[in-house]
Amino acid sequence: MLKCDFIAEDLQQKILSNHYKPNDQLPTADELCKIYGVSKITVNKAMTELVHRGLVSRKRGVGSFVNRMGSASGRTSSFDWKDATLIEGTKSHYQQSGVKVRSVVHAFSVIQANTIVCDALGINSGFVYYICRSRFIEERPLQTEYTYMPISIIPGLSQEDVEDSIYQFIEHKLHLSISSSHSTIRAVLASPDECKWLGVSFNTPLLEVEQTAFLGDGTIFEYSVTRHTEFSEPERTVKLHKRKSG
Amino acid sequence: MLKCDFIAEDLQQKILSNHYKPNDQLPTADELCKIYGVSKITVNKAMTELVHRGLVSRKRGVGSFVNRMGSASGRTSSFDWKDATLIEGTKSHYQQSGVKVRSVVHAFSVIQANTIVCDALGINSGFVYYICRSRFIEERPLQTEYTYMPISIIPGLSQEDVEDSIYQFIEHKLHLSISSSHSTIRAVLASPDECKWLGVSFNTPLLEVEQTAFLGDGTIFEYSVTRHTEFSEPERTVKLHKRKSG
DNA sequence: CAGTGGTCTAGACCACGGA
DNA sequence: CCGTGGTCTAGACCACTGC
Numbered sequence: 132m133l134k135c136d137f138i139a140e141d142l143q144q145k146i147l148s149n150h151y152k153p154n155d156q157l158p159t160a161d162e163l164c165k166i167y168g169v170s171k172i173t174v175n176k177a178m179t180e181l182v183h184r185g186l187v188s189r190k191r192g193v194g195s196f197v198n199r200m201g202s203a204s205g206r207t208s209s210f211d212w213k214d215a216t217l218i219e220g221t222k223s224h225y226q227q228s229g230v231k232v233r234s235v236v237h238a239f240s241v242i243q244a245n246t247i248v249c250d251a252l253g254i255n256s257g258f259v260y261y262i263c264r265s266r267f268i269e270e271r272p273l274q275t276e277y278t279y280m281p282i283s284i285i286p287g288l289s290q291e292d293v294e295d296s297i298y299q300f301i302e303h304k305l306h307l308s309i310s311s312s313h314s315t316i317r318a319v320l321a322s323p324d325e326c327k328w329l330g331v332s333f334n335t336p337l338l339e340v341e342q343t344a345f346l347g348d349g350t351i352f353e354y355s356v357t358r359h360t361e362f363s364e365p366e367r368t369v370k371l372h373k374r375k376s377g
Numbered sequence: 378m379l380k381c382d383f384i385a386e387d388l389q390q391k392i393l394s395n396h397y398k399p400n401d402q403l404p405t406a407d408e409l410c411k412i413y414g415v416s417k418i419t420v421n422k423a424m425t426e427l428v429h430r431g432l433v434s435r436k437r438g439v440g441s442f443v444n445r446m447g448s449a450s451g452r453t454s455s456f457d458w459k460d461a462t463l464i465e466g467t468k469s470h471y472q473q474s475g476v477k478v479r480s481v482v483h484a485f486s487v488i489q490a491n492t493i494v495c496d497a498l499g500i501n502s503g504f505v506y507y508i509c510r511s512r513f514i515e516e517r518p519l520q521t522e523y524t525y526m527p528i529s530i531i532p533g534l535s536q537e538d539v540e541d542s543i544y545q546f547i548e549h550k551l552h553l554s555i556s557s558s559h560s561t562i563r564a565v566l567a568s569p570d571e572c573k574w575l576g577v578s579f580n581t582p583l584l585e586v587e588q589t590a591f592l593g594d595g596t597i598f599e600y601s602v603t604r605h606t607e608f609s610e611p612e613r614t615v616k617l618h619k620r621k622s623g
Numbered sequence: 624c625a626g627t628g629g630t631c632t633a634g635a636c637c638a639c640g641g642a
Numbered sequence: 643c644c645g646t647g648g649t650c651t652a653g654a655c656c657a658c659t660g661c
Contacts, residue, residue, distance in 0.1 A: 406647060406648095407646090417648095421648075424647090435648090436646085437646065438647070441647080
């Protein structure tokens with residue numbers, strides 16, 4: 132494990148376990164250097180990460196302090212920030228918490244991409260997988276997902292892989308590396324199909340996440356639209372103000 | 378301007394203006410050091426920022442490359458990433474683009490905080506401002522916002538400030554520094570009041586952003602719920618995969 | 624003024640990919 | 643093997659805060 136990651140993890144653990152309490156001043160940068168036996172820039176990297184996660188505030192000329200965690204009416208915890216900023220399959224994300232996830236495949240076919248999908252995938256034309264799945268967690272409806280992937284990039288996808296985990300297939304069978312994704316989030320109404328699949332009533336609002344995902348070499352390998360019910364983990368973000376603090 | 382920020386801006390500008398085209402290899406880290414006359418770690422910081430913005434991919438042992446920008450069916454641009462990750466008032470955000478924003482104040486009062494608001498603000502009890510506003514951009518309905526702020530932290534807020542910009546009041550009149558915020562995003566249906574205020578029809582889905590905002594010293598100064606129409610800029614996020622690339 | 628965090632340097636060393 | 647990016651060091655210098 133990287134030193135800066137270790138330090139960030141260690142401090143986060145100490146904060147969450149109340150070793151450092153809200154409003155406590157953390158050791159100064161110099162002290163942390165001595166404690167962990169690293170240089171200032173490494174400590175700084177770890178602290179920057181904790182600020183990003185919302186656990187810590189720094190003030191130049193004053194010190195670094197543990198935030199009062201805004202529990203946002205009890206519906207948010209700071210705990211899953213790390214996971215929330217990583218891409219992974221829905222399935223592995225929930226399974227790590229030891230929860231059962233069930234997928235229902237409504238469609239799995241190869242189609243000619245239309246202009247919207249071509250544009251999103253950055254291709255001029257070609258055949259793509261079209262996959263439509265609903266997911267349930269402990270029998271509660273989680274989401275319906277529409278996925279488009281060029282067959283040229285992801286060859287040999289099988290029905291079994293689709294029922295299991297596509298991301299696992301890509302990383303472990305094709306040995307491609309997934310690097311990043313861009314998402315746009317909006318609110319929509321459930322379609323009639325979605326009402327049927329998810330068992331929700333007409334006029335249920337869903338959170339739509341439109342995602343473009345990149346391989347390590349910058350190739351777009353996936354364009355997907357996922358519509359989440361209230362049972363999905365909500366999307367969370369941290370924003371930082373224009374730098375003035377220190 | 379910081380050197381690493383300057384380099385990131387300069388490279389971003391060169392990418393967006395097609396000086397560096399999609400799939401082009403960028404100059405190596407060493408070359409960039411010479412070009413900008415800075416050390417490797419500074420170049421690295423700039424490149425990391427560009428990776429975060431989704432413009433660039435790096436591959437250890439190979440090089441750094443311009444991403445094919447996934448334009449996500451044309452509804453997303455990479456251009457406003459910097460702004461999107463900063464907190465600022467809605468008003469200043471849109472006004473920077475030279476667009477007229479109009480606010481309608483439905484409520485501006487001081488109330489005793491209920492348990493939900495107390496919990497969100499991290500206080501045990503006390504009086505808070507309750508502000509309910511709708512915003513319109515070029516006469517299109519943008520959002521309705523419900524804001525709660527402790528009067529002990531933000532004293533002396535006036536109706537004029539509320540009609541204008543609360544964030545300006547906090548930073549320029551109270552001289553407090555706003556540092557960061559946490560948001561949770563979900564989909565909801567417009568309430569009858571919101572339908573009336575925003576002029577949208579019954580059963581319109583809205584994007585709800587529940588936000589807790591922190592001052593530089595870690596104090597929570599605001600708990601707000603904003604419900605966005607389709608005319609609001611959509612929420613955007615970038616996710617990074619567990620590190621494997623380099 | 625002293626103490627804090629923030630940025631940056633020059634260079635060392637490592638991990639990875641490809642020839 | 644070389645060239646790439648990634649992490650880290652020791653220390654310099656600056657900016658901000660509060661005394």
